[in-house]
Every structure is written in structure tokens, then in C-alpha cells.
Amino acid sequence: MNPAPAPEPASRRTPLHRTVAADLRTAITAGEYGSGARLPAEDELARRYGVSRGTVRQALAALRSDGLITSRRGTRRVVLAGPGGSGTTELRSFTRWARSLGEQPGGRTDSVVRGRADAEEAEQLRIEPGATVHRVLRLRTLSGAPVMVERTTYPGAVGELVAAMPADTVSYSEQLALHGVLFTDAHHTIDLVPADADDARLLGCRAGEALLRERRRSTDPAGVPVEWSQDRYLPGTVAFTAHSTAAGALGRRLRP
Numbered sequence: 001m002n003p004a005p006a007p008e009p010a011s012r013r014t015p016l017h018r019t020v021a022a023d024l025r026t027a028i029t030a031g032e033y034g035s036g037a038r039l040p041a042e043d044e045l046a047r048r049y050g051v052s053r054g055t056v057r058q059a060l061a062a063l064r065s066d067g068l069i070t071s072r073r074g075t076r077r078v079v080l081a082g083p084g085g086s087g088t089t090e091l092r093s094f095t096r097w098a099r100s101l102g103e104q105p106g107g108r109t110d111s112v113v114r115g116r117a118d119a120e121e122a123e124q125l126r127i128e129p130g131a132t133v134h135r136v137l138r139l140r141t142l143s144g145a146p147v148m149v150e151r152t153t154y155p156g157a158v159g160e161l162v163a164a165m166p167a168d169t170v171s172y173s174e175q176l177a178l179h180g181v182l183f184t185d186a187h188h189t190i191d192l193v194p195a196d197a198d199d200a201r202l203l204g205c206r207a208g209e210a211l212l213r214e215r216r217r218s219t220d221p222a223g224v225p226v227e228w229s230q231d232r233y234l235p236g237t238v239a240f241t242a243h244s245t246a247a248g249a250l251g252r253r254l255r256p
Contacts, residue, residue, distance in 0.1 A: 015178065017058035020049050024059065028068055033079045039069065054180075061182040061221055065096070065173075093183070094140055094148065094231075095171035106141035109167040110202060114159070121153045124217050124228040134159025139202045140231075146203045147237045152229040182220050183227070189215040190240055193232060203234050210235060 024045075027033055040048070045056045063069045069079050098105035113135045122129040136159075138150040154162055161179055162172055169175060173183050193213040200207040211232040218227045 015058075016049075016051050017055045017062065020045070020051060020056060020059035021062040023049075024063060025066070025068065028063075028079055037079045039079065057221055058177065058180070058182060061184045062177070064184050065093070093171065093173050095174065098142055103142045104144070105170055106144065107168065107170050107172075108139045108141075109165075109169070110137040110139060110198070112136050112159075112163045114163070117153075121228055125153065125155050125225045127155055132156040132159070134163055136162060137198060142237075146234065148231050148233045149199050149202050150229060150231050152227050154227055155225070158226050176226075181226055183218045184221050185223075186216050186218040191215075195232070199232055203232075205234060212238070212240075214240070 024039070033039060039045070039060075042053050042056050042060075045059075046053050049056070060069065095105045095107075115133060115135060116130045117125065117127055117133045119129055121127075121133055122131065125133070127133075133156065134154045136150065136152045136154065138152070139146060140148040140150060153159075158176065158181055161176060161181065165172065165175055176183075191213050192210050195203070195205050195207055195209045195211050197207055199205060199211060200209075203211075205211070212235065214229075214231045214233070216227070216229045216231065217225055218229070220226050
């Protein structure tokens, strides 16, 4: 195991959880933890790195997002991918996925509207109907080309953070992680939907044209919903793949 890095001064920009995650990621890649191996308990990792358990949880959440380990509350994390393995990662964030392909991800927020949760939003976010939510309409691009429109509803406190972000923020999830809001698990539904006026305006397609839709509810390490999203992709740009494994996996790929 690589020597544990010394705690960084508060003046350093790199958050501690990123340093811990990077060290563990290196150890997994080097084969010090093989597929199926269990990582040390949170308390042990906290002592090893001289950080709080909260920092350790953030680091483990980052590894879970990369598909390297499981992330189930109350259990020790199990390594899913060893050296050279892709693991059984669930669908990663658009930004992480794009970067893994060498593409340049982009984002442009079209609107952020503060409102009251309707019945569907309340059910998906597990909040009371009429509770405060923020609805975000956003265009996503790959190397400058329009690919997808996001329609995401965030619960009150998370939505306030998103509303304060610049319109050209590339990754909401990365910025929210800096505030302790982590995306660790998600439930996905894939279907087709006709493009509406906003889709046509942002994607440059025809209204009524069939778009590939991914509906997604993401939760934090405690299982609390942090977003309810409906992403609409231009036809011919991406394809989704599913693998039958013990853990299950869903991924997207660029269409040739």
C-alpha cells in the first residue's frame, strides 16, 4: 500500500477527499486490492489518512461513481474492478463518460425555475407535494456539438446550490460534491419521446422527432434522492448498453 499522504493545509485547493480517493484508486489500479476484495473499514481509513469519516465517505463515493467499488451503507466496500478492468459500473455522469472517451463535455443552462413540486416530482424526490424545488433546463454538448437536453428537478437545498452556479458550468455533480452533495446510486428508465419546442430550439431538431429519453433518479450515500432528471438525446448520437452480471450494469456509448 502506498504511504498515506499527510493532511493537506487548509490553504491548499485540492479537497482532502480527492486526495484520499486518488490514493485508493492508485492502490486498486496497482492490484493491491483485487476484484472482490474488501477495502478497510471507514474508521481504519480515517485513522490511516488522518481525516474524518465524512471525508472518507466522500472519497469512497467518488470511487463508487467511477465504478471501482460498491457503496452500500453499513457494509465494507467491495472492489468491483481490478487492474485493467472496467468493473460493473452503472451509468456514469455525462461529464465523466464524455471525458473517458476523450470528448470535451459542455453545458449551457437555459433556465432555472423555482417552483412547487408536483405529484410526480414529490414521489420521485420523496418530498411533500408543493415543497420547494428548482427545475433546470440545460443543453449538453460533446466537443461543441448539441447532443442532449437535460430537464432536472432538484429538491430545495440542492436546487439553491445549482441556481447559484454559472450558466456554463460543465458538471453540476462535481460542483455539488464540493458542498457535500454526492451522487452515488441511480435508477434509470430508457424510452422514446417526441421532441417538444424546447428540444427543437436547443438541439436543432424538428418538433415531434423521436428522441432517446433517459429518466433518472439519483440518490446520495444515505439513499436520499438528490435529483429527478429526464435527459433527451438526439437520435444517432449515443446508444445505451446493458450487461447481465451479478451486480448489473448500464452504460452509454457513442454511435458510429
